[in-house]
Amino acid sequence: MSNRMESGREGMRFTDEFRDPAKAKSLVSAIRAVLDEIGATAGNPVHVMEICGGHTHAIFRYGIDRMLGPGIEFLHGPGCPVCVLPMSRVDDCLEIAEREEVIFATFGDAMRVPGTRGSLADAKARGADVRMVYSPLDALELARRNPDREVVFFGLGFETTMPSTALTVLQAAREGIGNFSLFCNHILVPPPIRALLQDPDMRIDGFIGPGHVSMVTGIHIYDFIAEEFGRPVTVSGFEPIDLMQSVLMVLEDIRDGTPRIRNQYARVVPEHGNRAALAAIDRVFTPREAFDWRGLGEIDRSGVKIRPEFAPWDAEEKFGVGYAAGKSSGREPEGCMCGEVVKGMMKPTECPMFGTLCTPENPMGALMVSSEGACAAYHLYAGLRPEEVVS
Amino acid sequence: MCLGIPGRVVEITSEDPPAGIVDVSGVRRRVDLSCTVTSEGVAALVGKWVLVHVGFAMSVIDENEAARTLAALEELGEAMEEIEAMHRSAAMLEGTE
The missing domain is CATH 3.40.50.11750 (HypD, alpha/beta domain 1)
Incomplete structure (x- = not known):
């Protein structure tokens, strides 16, 4: 600095x-x-x-x-985005990650999101080659350095992170890196x-x-x-x-x-957004008919997929998983109230599992996993929240 | 992942795609500059503060905004998380050489 x-x-x-x-x-x-x-x-x-x-x-x-x-x-x-990812998509991650030839690269945030067969962290403990990366560019670099392996990047996030994965796919296409693909879970606000x-x-x-x-x-x-x-x-x-x-x-x-x-945030947010970022998104992605949200269910045109033009870099197509395999949404864990909390119809503390069966150390529901999840925020700041902004 | 972190462009490493080295709280890493380059060209970004999201500069910000954003991220515990993720990722890549 x-x-x-x-x-x-x-x-x-x-x-x-x-x-x-x-x-x-x-x-x-x-x-x-x-x-x-x-x-x-x-x-x-x-x-x-x-x-x-x-x-x-x-x-x-x-x-x-x-x-x-x-x-x-x-x-x-x-x-x-980590909190609204349905269990079925985590299961798809595990299915890909557990393949012999695959290096599965993910943001650290997504490691502990539970699927029906556990989380990516669990899969890693069982021997899958799961790597935490800071950037999709680092996953692309992994692919360059490991030409005999398939490197799959777990792309998730809203419009904020979509330009980064779009530009990474464009770079892979430009360099002809055939052993890199994106498992696309991008969703729209x-x-x-x-x-x-x-x-x-x-x-x-x-x-x-x-x-x-x-x-x-x-x-x-x-x-x-x-x-x-x-x-x-x-x-x-x-x-x-x-x-x-x-x-x-x-x-x-x-x-x-x-x-x-x-x-209110005009010092960072331009009225019409970032033109280069929007162009990259539009070039690589197209809306899915529907995408499944944890707690909210299927929502029309709420997620994006990779355009057919870039199919060689689409992990769903490459490995025949997820929507490419015609899979429907999975169930959430019994007693999990994440859906009600996501909709704002229930406070995190009103969930019977809050702080007992479901904690940040051992999350049952997705809202407890990330520091940006409402339940984790309640848990972290309960009882020690400042009354003044500047103490 | 969602909040990004401010850093300063210290050198340009590629014109196409536009990329350079950005100093994020003392950590130097390669960052894609595609979304911040203007008609002035990529070289004009040297010395500028940018908001970096997962290895991509998404917005040019002024120095005060950079300092404010960093302070807020530190309070939320997100600054360390981002910087650790950068370190971990770099170390992981080194391990595969």
């Missing part, structure tokens, strides 16, 4: 506008005032859903939900949001939109939320002040009955 960076950080620790306690306090007052104007109470709170798992984690880390009083209820949306808004049991008054997904896609992918469903969205950064500002913006739009898509 450069000295310039060090000194810059020291200098801004207590003066930075995104950490200013006075600013945080004034935002809390403003939010409480708007909640009063809306007439929100503990018995009839406003429901705001944060979509991104990173936001869920930050809201808990800074205790933002507690600061704002009982007039607002945060629903933790389906924005953690808008379809599950539409599904939640169409669910008659759901009540969501407004949304905090994901920052880094929007950095890739731009903010207009959310237009339908305002236009068709009359709900406001504010795309937000990850600082505590960012999140509070975004909550205030969404609440103002709820109060005024002016549903629209706003961008």
